[in-house]
Amino acid sequence: MTTWTTFSFQDSASPLMEQLIFFHDHTLMILVMITTLVSYLMFMLFFNKYTNRNLLHGQTIEMIWTILPAIMLLFIALPSLRLLYLLDEINEPSMTLKSIGHQWYWSYEYSDFLNIEFDSYMIPTNEMNLNNFRLLDVDNRVILPMNSQIRILVSSTDVIHSWTIPTLGVKIDGTPGRLNQTNFLINRPGLFYGQCSEICGANHSFMPIVIESIPVKIFIKWINNM
Numbered sequence: 001m002t003t004w005t006t007f008s009f010q011d012s013a014s015p016l017m018e019q020l021i022f023f024h025d026h027t028l029m030i031l032v033m034i035t036t037l038v039s040y041l042m043f044m045l046f047f048n049k050y051t052n053r054n055l056l057h058g059q060t061i062e063m064i065w066t067i068l069p070a071i072m073l074l075f076i077a078l079p080s081l082r083l084l085y086l087l088d089e090i091n092e093p094s095m096t097l098k099s100i101g102h103q104w105y106w107s108y109e110y111s112d113f114l115n116i117e118f119d120s121y122m123i124p125t126n127e128m129n130l131n132n133f134r135l136l137d138v139d140n141r142v143i144l145p146m147n148s149q150i151r152i153l154v155s156s157t158d159v160i161h162s163w164t165i166p167t168l169g170v171k172i173d174g175t176p177g178r179l180n181q182t183n184f185l186i187n188r189p190g191l192f193y194g195q196c197s198e199i200c201g202a203n204h205s206f207m208p209i210v211i212e213s214i215p216v217k218i219f220i221k222w223i224n225n226m
């Protein structure tokens with residue numbers, strides 16, 4: 001990875017993450033416009049000759065600079081609420097994956113199929129192959145079908161963890177004694193990396209998540225051979 005790619009989002013692999021990136025860019029445009037205007041006004045103050053120093057009030061301009069920011073806030077708040085509700089929606093999932101956080105690894109259960117469960121540990125640096133990412137690759141990946149609605153249930157056995165995949169726009173806490181749910185759709189094949197995003201103890205940095213997205217037909221073959 002080059003330095004510049006670390007300053008932006010990763011490419012999205014789900015429709016919701018695409019929407020999140022659009023919303024980020026939209027909000028950033030508004031922020032840039034406000035910052036430009038305010039900087040210009042502050043800069044121009046230096047060249048003001050104070051010809052209006054006896055001016056005491058201006059009803060019209062005060063109305064404008066009160067109402068205009070309120071309208072601009074609406075342009076941020078409404079798309080934000082729309083996204084919030086879209087992210088919370090569960091759209092008839094075609095399968096369910098259960099992910100349980102442990103100190104310090106993830107375990108997965110495919111509850112729709114009989115007896116499929118496994119642990120997923122990080123590959124330590126001294127056991128890495130040349131094609132592995134350091135601190136990011138795991139011994140058992142989560143295999144998921146692409147273009148299908150997937151529900152994920154997240155919980156934990158000890159402390160709070162957070163199951164996170166940036167390219168899918170998913171970040172959900174694994175809390176002991178609670179079952180959190182969310183859903184996502186992966187729209188392309190590939191490997192998608194994530195890390196635990198809740199400070200959960202000494203090896204918090206060493207419990208990554210890897211999703212391998214494959215076509216549905218191949219997924220069914222894989223699940224039959226488990």
Ligand SMILES: [Cu+2]
Nearest residue numbers: 161162196200
């Ligand atoms: Cu954790």
